[in-house]
Amino acid sequence: MVSHTITGQNEGEEVPVIDLSLLGNGHDSESMYAQVRKACEEWGCFVVVNHGVKEDIIHQMDSSTRDAFALPKETRQRNIFQRRNVSHIADLPAMPFYESFGVPGAPDPDAIQKFSDQLWPQGNPQICKIIEQYTSAVEQLTINIITVISKSFGITEYYESQFWDLLRLNYYDIPPNKTGGVSPHADHDFIKAWSNGRVWNGIHRVIMEECKPPRVSLPYFYYFSDEVVINAPPELVDENHPRLYKPFKPPEFRAFYGDISYKRYQKSETFLSDTAPPFIDMFALITTE
Template sequence: MGKGKESIPTIDLSNFPGEYGKLREACAEWGCFRVVNHGIPLDLMWDMKKVARSLLDLPVEIKRRNTDVIARSGYQEPSPVNPLYESLGLYDMASSHSVQTFCSQLDASPHQSEIMEKYAQAIYALTMEIGGKLAESLGLNSDFCKEWTCLFRINKYNFTPEVVGSTGAQIHTDSSFLTILQLDENVGGLEVMERNSDAFIPVDPLPGALLINLGDVATAWSNGRLFNVKHRVQCKEAGVRVSIATFLLGPKEAAVEAPPELVDAEHPRLYVPFTYEEYRKLRISSKSAAGTVDLLRIHS
């Protein structure tokens, strides 16, 4: 029996330590959960949505100025694989300089830049908080991810009547440790795959809530305890869909590997150590949007 869309777990960030067990279960069984009472003002979320929409509506020649320090972290144009999708990106959202560079590339107004700065600071703090609570739920130190990079991306799906029923973003796992998604509250389409079946569960927008997805780095770092959820975006209705994503990637230079506390005789090490940059290149070269982390499993 399917879990049902209403069963995607909701974690109340104002209710810790009472939510640790629920958080642990959500991460192991679903690989995703909603968070409420997260502390980001609704007005700021709404303002960021307006800024995202206006930047994504810019002429393509301006959007192409959005380049960044690593390949594929800047502007992504519609492609044969995802023809309805485009996005703008910022590699290191914790850096005020990087945020200002992003804004200047796109001729953002002072007001837009101010909104970007406020949102980046707020969502980065939340990313660190959620990453810390995930570690604590496994009995580990909460500050493990404080030096990790956060990638910021605003996404636009151009859904027209002619493409209803088609796919906006192909089935994939995120390469990151975790992703925080501010969904479009008007146009849905995100679906997550159940862990033990190929069934997809729609993730309907819930005003004010944020969605957390766990990615490939989380699975390797946790020695298999955290589930990297497969998901996709389907075009279910005509309209422009805008979402805002923050990706906690991994260590900037150190290797991703399970802490000693998560490795023992009953839980042998499952993955070879790797840097995030090595993994990013492996994802690209393998041309695999899901399952790439399995290439790094240790075969006993």
């Protein structure tokens, strides 16, 4: 159980809680849009309740994730982390006792099968079924959230075809008297540039001591497609909000931050840092001289 009363940057603040069951309920949904916009501008995150993802599917996905990490290490590392291949991440000094698998393209059955074949060459139809059920549900939730965010800022057009999916299976196995997790970072989904700086892209981290059983988390990312030009919609640019970022395509940005990030993750002191480079501002912020 995760508490919704999470302390904010200032004493007494809590992460906003958004009830998605209000979507489409007239006055209540308008109030929800206002709450979402405020959360995006001031926090860059919010807790969602009544999200529609069934509890049994979540539990099955958790159990299947643990099965994957129970495989022998040599099996898990068939697709080890490299600069241009982040399907499997492990043994990074900046992320002690953290290991992760990626399933790019889920819930597409072919993408899920490709992931499964890497770990279970003999076949594992059960885990394929569970991943497809889970990611189908979470993809719909993601679409709902993006739609709500867009409407909260008055965006009139939204195209689902602009995005691609990535499920990440995270596993934290912290031994006694040790501390581990993930170093400070901001997720690289470009939404800060897309929103013309209106959405806060918060720096976050994972840090914990011994955890038994190991902790599992299942972040689901919805990235802009490579061919999309990241450029703020006209609704978000006016005389009070001049354009802050130059247009760019995702591969250009990934090439910029990829090598810098890789070098940071090879340093153990990165885990203890309290900051992370403002990559999007470094790359695309329009400056006047």
